Amino acid sequence: MLDYVDLEADLDAEERLIRDTAREFVEEKVRPDIGDHWIEGTFPTELIEEMGELGFYAPNLDGYDLPNVSETAYGILMQELEACDSGLRSMASVQGALVMYPIHSYGSEAQKDKWLEAMGRGEKIGCFGLTEPNHGSNASAMETHAEADGDGYVLNGTKTWITNSPLADVAVVWAKDHTSEDNPVRGFLVETDRDGVETPKIDEKLSLRASITGQIELSNVHVPEENVLPGVEGMKGPLSCLTQARFGIAWGAVGAARNCFETAREYATDRDQFGKPIGSFQLQQEKLAEMATQITTSQLLVHRLTELKERGDLRPEQVSMAKRNNVRMARDQSRIAREMLGGNGITADYSPMRHMANLETVYTYEGTHDIHSLIVGHDLTGIPAFQ
Numbered sequence: 001m002l003d004y005v006d007l008e009a010d011l012d013a014e015e016r017l018i019r020d021t022a023r024e025f026v027e028e029k030v031r032p033d034i035g036d037h038w039i040e041g042t043f044p045t046e047l048i049e050e051m052g053e054l055g056f057y058a059p060n061l062d063g064y065d066l067p068n069v070s071e072t073a074y075g076i077l078m079q080e081l082e083a084c085d086s087g088l089r090s091m092a093s094v095q096g097a098l099v100m101y102p103i104h105s106y107g108s109e110a111q112k113d114k115w116l117e118a119m120g121r122g123e124k125i126g127c128f129g130l131t132e133p134n135h136g137s138n139a140s141a142m143e144t145h146a147e148a149d150g151d152g153y154v155l156n157g158t159k160t161w162i163t164n165s166p167l168a169d170v171a172v173v174w175a176k177d178h179t180s181e182d183n184p185v186r187g188f189l190v191e192t193d194r195d196g197v198e199t200p201k202i203d204e205k206l207s208l209r210a211s212i213t214g215q216i217e218l219s220n221v222h223v224p225e226e227n228v229l230p231g232v233e234g235m236k237g238p239l240s241c242l243t244q245a246r247f248g249i250a251w252g253a254v255g256a257a258r259n260c261f262e263t264a265r266e267y268a269t270d271r272d273q274f275g276k277p278i279g280s281f282q283l284q285q286e287k288l289a290e291m292a293t294q295i296t297t298s299q300l301l302v303h304r305l306t307e308l309k310e311r312g313d314l315r316p317e318q319v320s321m322a323k324r325n326n327v328r329m330a331r332d333q334s335r336i337a338r339e340m341l342g343g344n345g346i347t348a349d350y351s352p353m354r355h356m357a358n359l360e361t362v363y364t365y366e367g368t369h370d371i372h373s374l375i376v377g378h379d380l381t382g383i384p385a386f387q
């Protein structure tokens, strides 16, 4: 595996174990069928609990039977999962960073007891509802709202593009609380079997096909007061979750790019044209050299980010820079790898075109590339250019 500047030499025993466990799981259980799942538009749901048993959901959180591993171990895990497919990493990211993280950080003890262990084991599945049909990048303009009603709230609105919503037992729904002054955004834990909740699947995606995506339709859904996340108010709630998930994406994208590189390198040494391996031609070597360089510099960025996260100094803007850079890098390199595979490169027998299509989603979700440019631009100039 490409590790050109020996970053993995510094991994400790636990980090190596997680890397090897994830690699073995991917190679034995997922990779053999991932192309078929991608074509069929299905996720290997039979593996969801096994991923829990292996500690793939929120392993960097503590308590509630969670592994509490280092941020490096968490990043390496995301890298290994996305080396297989961005949909596989998305499963772990959503469950861990977007659902378990807010419950862990902002939930009541009762909410934590109810959900965290079961979700860690993969027995319960969560989803994160922020995006709406008319409000994507500008999520703070959301229309979904909650009105106080007796011992709880009544929720109305529609969330869309929600990873795992058709599979989920519970949704973290971000909605405006119309009963408080200034209508602050609050997080609501909405069990999907409540009256008035529908989670239709979005079909015919041409990207992230091995991942189930849907809507959350809320029509006069009553939730008790105890389902409100008590520890956060305002956009800080969803944005802090997104920072956690984007950190994992910055790592994961390197995995997708690395897998494209490895596939292209192997193909270039096996495939003969004009009487010799295509990897013996200078043009192909230049592509491999560029790919390896881009992947290595992206790896360095996430390793540095991880050091900052471990010591509590990581800023969301730095995560934006890494998400922006590493996903663009992976998107570009997957195209070069596809090109190096010639006609075979457009089939599902090889991973690069699947990664390439997946990375269109990764480039767009959790803040589009453009939005991360604006976040970094704001940080650099002090001038917000969003509006």
Ligand SMILES: Cc1cc2nc3c(=O)[nH]c(=O)nc-3n(C[C@H](O)[C@H](O)[C@H](O)COP(=O)(O)OP(=O)(O)OC[C@H]3O[C@@H](n4cnc5c(N)ncnc54)[C@H](O)[C@@H]3O)c2cc1C
Pocket: 094, 128, 129, 130, 131, 135, 136, 137, 138, 160, 161, 162, 163, 164, 207, 208, 213, 361, 364, 365, 366, 367, 368, 369, 370, 371, 374, 385, 386, 387
């Ligand atoms: C497969 C998939 C899974 C997803 N999973 C989830 C999930 O689990 N939960 C969830 O809440 N959401 C999820 N999303 C939604 C995702 O986060 C949004 O698609 C994303 O935030 C962009 O919103 P939008 O699609 O409405 O695009 P828009 O916001 O309408 O943007 C359209 C284009 O305009 C650009 N743009 C927007 N504003 C500006 C500006 N101010 N300046 C310059 N350019 C701008 C954007 O960069 C983009 O290129 C998912 C999306 C996909 C495709």
